[in-house]
Amino acid sequence: MKRLSVFIAAFASVFLLAACGDGGNSNSSSSKNSSSSETQLTGQSDSDYYQSVIKNGHYLTSKSRGVNVQQDSNQLNLKSFEAGLMNISKKQFSTSKYVFQEGQYVSTDTAEKWLGRKTKSNPEGLNPAGKATKTPLYLQQMDEQDFLTQDGNSLKMSGMTIGLGINSIYYYQKQAYGATYQMKLSDAEIKAQGKKMASEVLARLRKNKALKNIPIVIALYKQAPDDSLVGGNFFAYSVNNGSSTSVSNWKSINAQNYVFPVASGQKGPSNNSDENDFSNFKTQVQNFFPNLSGVTAQAQYINGSLTGMNVNITTQFYSQTEIISFTQYLQSTASKYLPTGIPIDITVGSTTGVQSFLSRDTNEKNFTFHIFNSY
């Protein structure tokens, strides 16, 4: 008996789903009480983003929430991993058809076991058995994203994306609280280990009845070193339809992240014209304003072309009027010097936090800006 049907629409406010509608009670106040059967969606204002699931008035958080935060020394790997995984999901699961749900199938307990080393007491560990000083831990973080579709008057699990974050450098100690040693892992090793683990993960997930016949995307991410100012990058993914229990079909992703200015001894992009553009911008800006303590950028390349940039400017500003003038100056200078045709964010921060930011989307000509105010 349908009482309310599910709308998965753009430009929507908060929607209500009554999974187990009480046929005898047509009172609309049910939209306000938190009965155990209530599922809502967050609403979607922008087709770039998924709607997501609210259960009983609360946001449905991930079952393995927080595990990755503990796992990653470099928080940039975390943000880059999660955002990048969502971009891969969007290729397979359109934001207009699917509702996003934080991972509900891999629990904290399971995630911790899988991320651990294989031992007698942890037979489920995906990292190879061996001594900490000899055998690296490859798998550093994992993330599950669920995708739901409308099925009558409820939501149905219809797709999943799993990300596996593989170390590029293995950090270890020879004794507790001792010095930290590094073991650099080759790209071939990272790739081989990631693919092996992906098949194992797929086989394990397929044992769950709900996941037996849905497409499961598995994506492999190479973690950036702990001291990197930019996160790592995805390098391969596979779409596993139907009931496949082992991954056979990999697609590569040719993505690189760089930090501008490129530090001496570090590898920069093969074409250095973007870096030159940034360098001219940086010189211009630093010449303009005293007390700029840093002008850096994260630059992302896909298939060898620049696809986006996050510029970070840190400074000790003395006044709100300086922030206003500086932001206006940045608006014209960024348009003049920075590469065009890509999305660019510029954040101006001081010791007391973000002071202003500017942003330009791919197809926009001008930067819009916002200056953070306080009464």
Place this chain on the structure above:
Amino acid sequence: MKRLSVFIAAFASVFLLAACGDGGNSNSSSSKNSSSSETQLTGQSDSDYYQSVIKNGHYLTSKSRGVNVQQDSNQLNLKSFEAGLMNISKKQFSTSKYVFQEGQYVSTDTAEKWLGRKTKSNPEGLNPAGKATKTPLYLQQMDEQDFLTQDGNSLKMSGMTIGLGINSIYYYQKQAYGATYQMKLSDAEIKAQGKKMASEVLARLRKNKALKNIPIVIALYKQAPDDSLVGGNFFAYSVNNGSSTSVSNWKSINAQNYVFPVASGQKGPSNNSDENDFSNFKTQVQNFFPNLSGVTAQAQYINGSLTGMNVNITTQFYSQTEIISFTQYLQSTASKYLPTGIPIDITVGSTTGVQSFLSRDTNEKNFTFHIFNSY
């Protein structure tokens, strides 16, 4: 001999002024070299903001730069004072006609003297002579804003705004490094002292030849206590035309800032419907999301009506996907619960900084948002 004329135009990029044009050299490369005579403007993209002055390629910073930063224990007083003063300036000096210049007439040395207590060694001190434990310091910060207009091929000093920040609580120690004591100052005292100092400041400024005949606006600000979560407010200003050397004509400003939720024992706005709106919003948001450590707002009232709100949400987020979902949820919830017809900013921050923010201008219906990304 005019070589380049000054354009003070909206939607402009960086402009060049050659105050002492070299008639013999018409080479346009002069726009690139930093001769001592070069003055540029920052450009203006929004009629809400002034263009400001670049000298020899550098931003022209205030002559008393940094003095206020040392003076203010509560940085909110600083931002609120400077931004508020600029709003008062805009009433007198239109952003389309005038160019803003950071204060160039009151030097660091002078500012420090004026802000000090009157003593034998500091006869210029604007704060009354007396013992630190008996006679309060009233004047806590001051700010100078200069306004220029085009005059032939150079810029001419054409207006000034001075802000005086008067303490509402005087903090003092009985002995060096000892306990801090408080002396509450009455509104009548604040007003009387501020007006007296304003006349003294005006008389001193008029002694400078460049300031003899320009309009000088003086505005009085009541500092918020050191532990306040919102800055103080301007309560009076005077426009002093021509050669007047003492202030006679005061206009009052009826502005109040509050923090929502209003703490017990603190005074809230007389009409509590805005606070109720905020409270409903807060409940809704906190119910939706776990781990929100704070939902507060700064609310500004002018003549008894709410004129703007800055909402601050702090949380420990675990993932980028949570930030995306939460921001989308905020967009619909804020539209539903928060007061309409006023500008509202909502900032979502965590221990690692600002994660996202939403903003709605006075005349807009919907909140736009930005989620801070990282590669």
